[in-house]
Amino acid sequence: MSVGPVVRDEATAAFFDGTAAGQFLLRHCQAGHFSEPAATQCTTCGATELTWQPATGLARLVSWTVSYGKAADGEPPPRTLLVIGELDEGPWWWSQLADVDPAAAGRLTVGARLRIEFRRAAAEHEAVPVFVLTARA
Ligand SMILES: [Zn+2]
Numbered sequence: 180m181s182v183g184p185v186v187r188d189e190a191t192a193a194f195f196d197g198t199a200a201g202q203f204l205l206r207h208c209q210a211g212h213f214s215e216p217a218a219t220q221c222t223t224c225g226a227t228e229l230t231w232q233p234a235t236g237l238a239r240l241v242s243w244t245v246s247y248g249k250a251a252d253g254e255p256p257p258r259t260l261l262v263i264g265e266l267d268e269g270p271w272w273w274s275q276l277a278d279v280d281p282a283a284a285g286r287l288t289v290g291a292r293l294r295i296e297f298r299r300a301a302a303e304h305e306a307v308p309v310f311v312l313t314a315r316a
Pocket residue numbers: 208209210211212221222223224225226
């Protein structure tokens with residue numbers, strides 16, 4: 180499983196500083212709600228004063244699908260297992276499910292425990308959060 184090259188911009192710099200340090204950062208309001216990293220206001224109460232807070236990186240599986248890439252000559256199309264996870268802090272996040280053969284997607288179960296890990300396309304690219312299963316099915 181590989182991730183594509185990802186480059187930061189001004190809006191994602193703080194988030195990727197976190198992933199480089201092995202942390203998945205969420206937006207956090209003074210009332211204690213967590214919002215997804217791209218949120219500009221709290222998704223629960225609408226507050227616009229948000230800070231960054233590291234998440235536990237733990238989640239439960241909500242849904243999944245297999246995405247088919249473009250086939251090269253004579254090769255089967257590459258497959259990627261994409262999942263939606265509900266973080267323990269509440270927000271949902273989607274990414275690849277790493278280290279699971281897409282052919283085994285039928286054995287996944289809603290609620291399976293996930294953990295975020297970080298992968299890079301190459302050393303010069305950003306660390307990208309992906310999900311892994313916390314226990315083998
Ligand atoms: Zn809030």
